[in-house]
Amino acid sequence: MIRAPLGDERFWAEWEKFRSETIAEQQALFQQPSANPAFRAEYVFKNMRNRLRYVLTLYSKGEPIASLGRHVDGILDAWEYSNTIALALNEQLKPGQGWDHRRLLAAPGISDDPRSHHDPRSWFFSLSDLNHYNLCFWLVALALMLEIPDAQWQRLLVLIGEDGKDILLDRVIATRFPNWKVGSDLLHPKPYVRLLAAIDAPGEQQAKSLLDFVDHWYAELERDESEELWWHVFADPTKHPLEKGGYFGRWCLEAAVVAKVFDIDDSLCLGHESYPGDFLRPEGHSTHVKHKQKKQSFWSRFFPESETKLSG
Numbered sequence: 001m002i003r004a005p006l007g008d009e010r011f012w013a014e015w016e017k018f019r020s021e022t023i024a025e026q027q028a029l030f031q032q033p034s035a036n037p038a039f040r041a042e043y044v045f046k047n048m049r050n051r052l053r054y055v056l057t058l059y060s061k062g063e064p065i066a067s068l069g070r071h072v073d074g075i076l077d078a079w080e081y082s083n084t085i086a087l088a089l090n091e092q093l094k095p096g097q098g099w100d101h102r103r104l105l106a107a108p109g110i111s112d113d114p115r116s117h118h119d120p121r122s123w124f125f126s127l128s129d130l131n132h133y134n135l136c137f138w139l140v141a142l143a144l145m146l147e148i149p150d151a152q153w154q155r156l157l158v159l160i161g162e163d164g165k166d167i168l169l170d171r172v173i174a175t176r177f178p179n180w181k182v183g184s185d186l187l188h189p190k191p192y193v194r195l196l197a198a199i200d201a202p203g204e205q206q207a208k209s210l211l212d213f214v215d216h217w218y219a220e221l222e223r224d225e226s227e228e229l230w231w232h233v234f235a236d237p238t239k240h241p242l243e244k245g246g247y248f249g250r251w252c253l254e255a256a257v258v259a260k261v262f263d264i265d266d267s268l269c270l271g272h273e274s275y276p277g278d279f280l281r282p283e284g285h286s287t288h289v290k291h292k293q294k295k296q297s298f299w300s301r302f303f304p305e306s307e308t309k310l311s312g
Helices: 009-030 037-061 065-090 130-145 150-160 167-174 189-200 203-220 253-261
Strands: 098-100 109-111
Touching: 009 037, 037 065, 037 130, 065 130, 065 150, 130 150, 130 167, 130 253, 167 189, 167 253, 189 203, 189 253, 203 253
Parallel strands: none
Antiparallel strands: 098 109
16 A cells, blocks of 8 residues: 555656666666766765665555665665765865865865865765754664664664764664763754654643644745755645655654654554654554545546656
């Protein structure tokens, strides 16, 4: 059964195939000399994000939860390899130099401008950046909900680092790794103050508080274009319609993992279009509403809508 509220069987089959092939093609290129060595770290990190997107595509399509954990190792491998390449590239820099990322879709250049980026990748590897925070939270959520082995868990913690920086993410991580330092600040109050409130609410109010977070999660993650989450516009009917691709579901993994590790009743969230409740019930019936698929018209059999596939 398709879990995502958007897309029919054909949509999800095509995008699963496309993303799987994209990952394989990128992986094959890793084994070859790079035509743009300065872009290699960025390219590998995009592969990591594509692997995460692929896992969530499989969830949206309705794949068994037990099958998803086998993809975690590839995510970790790609991030670690990207870091290794980035460190080697940074060794080329002289004191005071950085990376100029102003040329879109091109390799970064070395710059003496003090405002230059400190990393050859355009990504900001700091939990203070919402994109990175959201990415790390999702990876922690998958790790805890899929109950990955300790060796993989430790690798993930090393990649994330920054313990003691965010009270919410720190507390979630500390449920499996008690030695993780828990900070006192909440880096992104909007929307995450609602999730922190659900953890701290009296027992009888936790379920309602969790639903309050899920209800506001997507809308309160909206930012100006310069700070927009990389996935937020996918399937937006105005900014990025479904047929343009990119969409892999909009899953509030943060709420589901909090429900799991803090033993919060999530029954009010079940059936919500953004709540991935099946992660917490891998052997049970789906918690998602079964959507009626749009019937194909007679003429659409001969003139199907075309789709533009995006791999970024």
